[in-house]
């Protein structure tokens with residue numbers, strides 16, 4: 001089976017991609033699996049630019065086709081922040097839990113109806129030759145008043161799906177993949193990966 005490098009250092013993303021891409025005809029491997037340690041500086045201003053930077057860097061370093069994800073949380077009451085800077089919101093070297101607390105603090109006093117937000121994900125698939133294909137996905141929700149749930153990662157405990165009355169971290173295993181920004185982008189990426197297999 002051809003190998004596809006999951007170009008990320010985020011264990012939560014790796015777990016989700018392993019589920020989302022299972023049975024696609026590619027063997028998914030992590031940077032650690034191929035002995036690669038690479039931290040790409042995200043200098044782009046958009047998800048697409050950063051996903052492209054990461055995918056190309058990992059493809060060049062490994063010689064494998066690489067799939068990168070750049071994603072983030074856009075909060076309307078924060079004028080769309082933290083967006084592409086979601087991994088760095090409130091300062092460097094914080095835990096996910098500390099970033100969640102900082103966001104709840106920043107949104108203190110904001111009414112439920114004004115706490116609308118969305119997760120966005122752009123996937124870039126890069127070949128060693130430098131060709132890049134992009135897909136994207138989004139999911140709409142609201143920032144909860146308190147963290148709830150243990151599944152997922154990052155901001156999932158405060159991302160409320162209003163029609164379900166549950167946070168992303170409270171969804172049963174597998175269900176996040178069906179509704180999430182990453183799930184949508186990954187299903188589009190599957191079409192590209194299947195075409196790549198046919199073109200081999």
Ligand code: ITT
Pocket residue numbers: 007008009010013042054069070071072073086087119152153154155156180182
């Ligand atoms: P890589 O760049 O190595 O892939 P990263 O965590 O730095 O890992 P990003 O730059 O794309 O990834 O930052 C995205 C951040 O947005 C991530 O760290 C989370 O805080 C948040 N995020 C993205 N997708 C999420 C999800 O499905 N659930 C919760 N938070 C998410």
